[in-house]
Amino acid sequence: MKDAIVGSVFFGIILTVITFYIGDLLKRKLKHPLANPILISGMAVIGILVFFDIDFDTYNKGAKYIGFLLTPATVCLAIPLYEEIQHLKNNWLAIMSGIISGIISSAATVFVLSLVFKLGHQEYVTLLPKSITAAIGMDISKQLDGVVSITVAIIIITGLIGNIMGEFILEKFNIKHPIAKGVAYGASSHALGTSKAMEIGELEGAISGLSLAVSGILTVFAVSIFANLI
Known part of the structure; x- marks a missing residue:
């Protein structure tokens, strides 16, 4: 089950979006400078990858597509x-x-x-x-x-x-x-x-x-x- 979920190209995208959404909710609720969505999302993703022993390349297989939005966003x-x-x-x-x-x-x-x-x-x-x-x-x-x-x-x-x-x-x-x-x-x-x-x-x-x-x-x-x- 784990291999099927992690191996999906959508895994990295979904994980990134969910952790960022949680970070954004915490920011709105706590209203503290350290409650930064990017900081929270990054720490959460790193923690999940380490805890479940997931290779970064496996995560980045899907997450890299979010990076493609960087240039048009700029x-x-x-x-x-x-x-x-x-x-x-x-x-x-x-x-x-x-x-x-x-x-x-x-x-x-x-x-x-x-x-x-x-x-x-x-x-x-x-x-x-x-x-x-x-x-x-x-x-x-x-x-x-x-x-x-x-x-x-x-x-x-x-x-x-x-x-x-x-x-x-x-x-x-x-x-x-x-x-x-x-x-x-x-x-x-x-x-x-x-x-x-x-x-x-x-x-x-x-x-x-x-x-x-x-x-x-x-x-x-x-x-x-x-x-x-x-």
Whole structure:
């Protein structure tokens, strides 16, 4: 019975959807930053696979199809951006300055910490694309001969931290402007940060979506420079 269920191509999809749905219910009920649907779903899936001794490739046989939705979902972020296009025109210099600052600070942080912890070149380039969407980060890591699977894990962790801690950090630093919030979320924690920004407001979500896309493009150039430093 177990083999029949686990061997089905629908197993990974159903498990992912159910655990995420449970995580979303907990978030709505508990209203706590740590009650994050993605965090809860990920931990639940890992726990189930380990407990029932299910191979990841077996789970991913179906779950990988959910990943195909990542790129079109990212493209759909252009819709709220179009609706708030006037704010973009009026504040383009501040937005671009924030995005570029975020890219440089992200790469510089990885560079400094790599020196402190004496990481090799492969580990260093694996961590460089940590703050951009996985669709772009995976390709960058692969081209630089990084460890793609670790890059994906780091990107997810970065996004989760931004999603969970972003509001707290913005409040502590007294950052209240919606455009500043949007740039912070999009440039530092990609799609997961953008989803949180959309919960806060339409303008925050639109600017975060723009920051996500522009950061991904500009990071390709920034990483090509920083990659040669170690």
